Ligand SMILES: [Zn+2]
């Protein structure tokens with residue numbers, strides 16, 4: 001076949017912890033069998049990106065981060081049938097072989113299959129040296145090359161900018177309530193941390209019919225957004241006694257589900273105090289490598305409580321993303337107001353700083369005309 005085996009793209013490269021990002025010209029491979037190359041419209045910054053940038057999690061440098069992506073397919077490899085060239089898509093880091101034991105059980109986030117992109121990055125720098133594909137995606141770039149299982153088609157009427165949020169933050173937050181914890185009608189829910197993932201969990205709890213949703217965040221300016229998205233009460237752990245706030249909201253009851261959507265270990269230790277008998281503590285945010293917290297196991301057993309890990313909202317992209325698109329198009333799920341700011345690629349360090357200081361629900365790196373309100 002007569003086509004180039006690689007293409008020039010601009011990307012934001014991280015070369016070491018704590019160093020400013022460098023905008024570089026890289027090459028990206030053409031789509032091999034089962035692969036899809038996507039021109040990126042928008043890529044949101046997630047706390048996971050920040051954990052690598054700031055050294056909380058170990059990784060191989062140099063790398064390109066970014067894993068909450070929307071864009072349009074520009075090339076498909078052999079044996080790709082879920083999209084064609086030109087299809088608008090959301091791209092996620094969840095990559096599945098479809099054949100291993102977890103995949104066959106529908107446990108997509110636990111796929112154990114071998115996929116060529118897992119072992120060979122599609123990115124090289126100007127010296128021909130490999131640049132790691134951060135979080136299976138490398139979305140802070142003009143294009144990404146991913147496995148076909150990582151992309152889901154979005155309808156033309158959905159703006160690409162908001163669609164990017166379905167790649168990680170909202171998928172993770174709503175999925176934690178729907179898939180991991182199975183929040184039900186009338187439940188009492190606490191969400192600790194009101195960034196993109198926490199706001200997703202608040203919306204998921206509202207959509208599930210939770211009666212009380214207490215949003216907890218140390219930044220007062222996030223409380224208004226939390227209430228707009230479905231929280232019924234708010235508390236600030238710096239100034240309020242959160243157990244007391246929950247008691248007041250519920251007339252003396254603790255929570256059926258406490259979602260911790262922050263990487264703070266202190267938040268985890270405090271969160272267990274909020275869980276009712278038969279209730280669950282749901283770990284959605286991921287603390288730094290090696291972090292630990294203490295529980296009283298006797299009390300946990302006696303109170304029949306559960307501690308649940310929730311990776312990417314236990315999502316299955318082919319089921320969860322279309323459901324979220326429906327929720328958005330029927331007006332049930334708010335996405336537009338979750339985008340606090342947008343930046344071009346060259347301002348990525350400024351965007352990272354907004355996430356680091358907790359100023360934003362979500363900030364997007366945008367390419368072309370994918371700004372909010374635009375409908376490319
Ligand atoms: Zn993420």
Ligand SMILES: [Zn+2]
Nearest residue numbers: 097100103111
């Ligand atoms: Zn698999």
